[in-house]
Amino acid sequence: MLNIKNLKKKYSSKGGEYIALNNVSLDVKKGEFVSVMGPSGSGKTTLLNCISGFIKGDAGEILLDNQNILNLKEEDLANVRQNKLGFVFQDFMLINGLTVLENVYLPQIIANRTIEEMEKRTNKLLTSFRISDIQSKYPTEISGGQKQRTAVARALSNKPLVLLADEPTGNLDSKSSISVIEAFIDAKTNLDATIFMVTHDAFAASYSDRVIALKDGEIVRELARKGTPREFSNEILVFMNSINGVAYEA
Numbered sequence: 001m002l003n004i005k006n007l008k009k010k011y012s013s014k015g016g017e018y019i020a021l022n023n024v025s026l027d028v029k030k031g032e033f034v035s036v037m038g039p040s041g042s043g044k045t046t047l048l049n050c051i052s053g054f055i056k057g058d059a060g061e062i063l064l065d066n067q068n069i070l071n072l073k074e075e076d077l078a079n080v081r082q083n084k085l086g087f088v089f090q091d092f093m094l095i096n097g098l099t100v101l102e103n104v105y106l107p108q109i110i111a112n113r114t115i116e117e118m119e120k121r122t123n124k125l126l127t128s129f130r131i132s133d134i135q136s137k138y139p140t141e142i143s144g145g146q147k148q149r150t151a152v153a154r155a156l157s158n159k160p161l162v163l164l165a166d167e168p169t170g171n172l173d174s175k176s177s178i179s180v181i182e183a184f185i186d187a188k189t190n191l192d193a194t195i196f197m198v199t200h201d202a203f204a205a206s207y208s209d210r211v212i213a214l215k216d217g218e219i220v221r222e223l224a225r226k227g228t229p230r231e232f233s234n235e236i237l238v239f240m241n242s243i244n245g246v247a248y249e250a
């Protein structure tokens with residue numbers, strides 16, 4: 001589904017060159033939920049931005065369902081973003097002037113889906129994320145958890161190949177973080193969604209199938225989920241603390 005081969009990215013600035021990604025290779029299978037963790041400055045955002053095409057990798061390949069998106073023109077990249085990728089951001093970015101239903105419809109309208117396609121897809125999403133009963137409400141009238149489920153439903157509305165999530169629990173209290181993770185688990189279980197999440201949050205990562213650890217622009221380890229989320233979370237914390245100067249908290 002997502003195959004990255006020998007991806008390199010360096011930044012040039014007055015102080016010289018800085019290698020942010022050094023030969024990063026990874027594979028994410030359809031239906032997998034993968035987290036990327038690493039100390040500040042390890043290259044997580046750079047990796048996510050290369051996959052979304054917001055910044056250009058210097059060398060290597062980023063294959064999305066076998067299409068190399070590394071060297072696409074901006075117009076083709078916009079197409080990939082609209083039709084093949086879904087995005088969940090830290091602050092969710094729902095449109096307050098639109099209802100829950102309209103927020104989920106919007107990307108499909110932009111992608112020129114037919115009414116029948118939109119209705120079928122939207123009904124499935126509203127049911128999967130348990131937001132059917134609040135579909136006529138506006139984002140300011142619903143709970144934090146409902147907002148997050150709406151944002152994940154919207155991100156999946158055009159059936160993306162991969163859902164990219166950038167620190168989705170970053171600013172949230174633990175109750176809201178659980179809502180986001182539940183939404184991801186629903187997306188994986190009910191819709192076979194493929195999720196690629198960058199996070200500092202070992203609790204959130206402990207619900208993924210695999211954690212990829214980055215340090216200084218290189219993958220230093222992959223941890224496959226074992227045991228309960230609590231046990232996996234502890235294993236992640238121990239490992240992240242071992243490669244990181246700063247302590248991670250549970």
Ligand SMILES: Nc1ncnc2c1ncn2[C@@H]1O[C@H](COP(=O)(O)OP(=O)(O)OP(=O)(O)O)[C@@H](O)[C@H]1O
Pocket residue numbers: 011012013018019020038039040041042043044045046047
């Ligand atoms: N536009 C840029 N120009 C120069 N250097 C950059 C630029 N963007 C990022 N970097 C450097 O590249 C490295 C990787 O940055 P990146 O933002 O990918 O790290 P990160 O792992 O996401 O960090 P954080 O967890 O703090 O968000 C850092 O050392 C950063 O200073």
